[in-house]
Amino acid sequence: MKSVFIALMVVCGGAQAAMGPFDVYEQALRNDPVFLGAIKERDAGLENRTIGRAGLLPKLSYNYNKGRNNSEAHLPDGRGGTYRDDRNYNSYGSTFSLQQPLFDYEAYANYRKGVAQSLFADESFRDKSQALLVRVLSYYTQALFAQDQIDIARAKKKAYEQQFQQNQHLFQQGEGTRTDILEAESRYELATAEEIQALDEQDASLRELGALIGVQSVNIHDLAPLNQNFAAFALTPAKYDTWHELAVSNNPTLASQRQAVEVARYEVEGNRSGHLPKVTAYATSRKQESDSGNTYNQRYDTNTIGIEVSLPLYAGGGVSASTRQASRAMEQAEYEWKARPAKPDRLRRQFSACLSGVSKLRAYQKALTSAEALVVSTKQSILGGERVNPRCAECRAAAVQHPSRPGPGALRLFDGLDQIALLRGQLARHRPGQGGRGLWPGEMSTHKNNKDGLNDHRLIPLQTLYRRLVAAVVRCGTGGLHRDRPTG
Secondary structure (H helix, E strand, O other): OHHHHHHHHHHHHHOOOOEOHHHHHHHHHHHOHHHHHHHHHHHHHHHHHHHHHHOOOOEEEEEEEEEEEEEEEEEEOOOOOEEEEEEEEEEEEEEEEEEEEEEOHHHHHHHHHHHHHHHHHHHHHHHHHHHHHHHHHHHHHHHHHHHHHHHHHHHHHHHHHHHHHHHHHHHHOOOOOHHHHHHHHHHHHHHHHHHHHHHHHHHHHHHHHHHHHOOOOOOHHHEOOOOOOOEEOOOOOOOHHHHHHHHHHHOHHHHHHHHHHHHHHHHHHHHHHHHOOEEEEEEEEEEEEOOOHHHOOOEEEEEEEEEEEEOOOOOOOHHHHHHHHHHHHHHHHHHHHHOOOHHHHHHHHHHHHHHHHHHHHHHHHHHHHHHHHHHHHHHHHHHOOOOOHHHHHHHHHHHHOOOOOHHHHHHHHHHHHHHHHHHOOOHHHOOOOOOOOOOOOOOOOOOOOOOOOOOOEEOOOHHHHHHHHHHHHHHOOOHHHOOOOOOO
């Protein structure tokens, strides 16, 4: 029984499911220090609304003092002289006051500025929370893309190694040249360099992912690879103008810039209020006993209600200078706001990339199929004596390094779909990876019409294409296939 339990633990421990981008994002929400800092920044910024509103509300205060006095008084004696009076007594004072601004334009401007600052903090947080999604998706796809590059580099190394051995054998038999050997060796070393570069890039991406979820690094095998049945839906809405309107109205970066202009505008109004009067209603209740030398042994209970008017006359030009300074800052914010087309331009690029993404994937798959067929036909030519082994090795290397690879194209399409969701400001409601349905294992992928009546674009299984291609290029050129001459 104990051995069965241990075996069950081992099996369960090795059956841990791979993480998809949504799983990584959920962990990043709890562990990413940049995002956690953004939460605190948002919470601090939201308090500006309360701070600004406080200037418009009543102010209550209570003061109390009690002391022991030891004084020496010289008083007239009625005969033209004075006499000395030593006084040792207790004194106290108690004041309760209420003030309510009736007209205070500075307080009103500060309140409006506080509202704009709180909205700015909220939009900035929305921007940073969606930026976290982009970072997760970026590092995730970079790690998978690097793995794809590693596999390709290793397949190229196999092809060039085979070509090197064949060229070396031909040279030993006097049918080849040293140039062919050096060329194959050079290509092999270049493929090795590409493999090293891809390994470095993958390590950097995995470490960045680890930093997001609070671990030192992530293993590439912990990430869910591309699904074999990837289906990309048609882009909805299909018109760029609609996406542009959504971006202008919902993009958090543009929204925060709008609030920055509002903050600068009310900063100007707050400085300008230095030229305006202030009207305040007040009420006080005061109790005093021996509060001063003139009220020795006297007690006063006083209730007061009234209105106070404060009118600034001259402040050395500081108010005007502060107003001009704030006006220049507001104009700067407005110019920065007018420079906002940079976001729509980026939206246009991503929109075009998504529209052409499906077509590119189909073209990539056709090109990959053609490259595979070329390897097979070259193999048949060798069997018929029409081609030689170096030619097969060249075709094999060309097929391996063919630019028409669907895996990277699918990752770019997936990233582009999430990028335009970010730019339109709705990535929080857009599950990571939702742009490419069925891209990750466990994602539902059907061949039914979507809600807009458009057919899904079913693509050829990506991993199947890779396995077929690699198997073909590795088999081509092996000893059992070359009848014209032995391999080296």
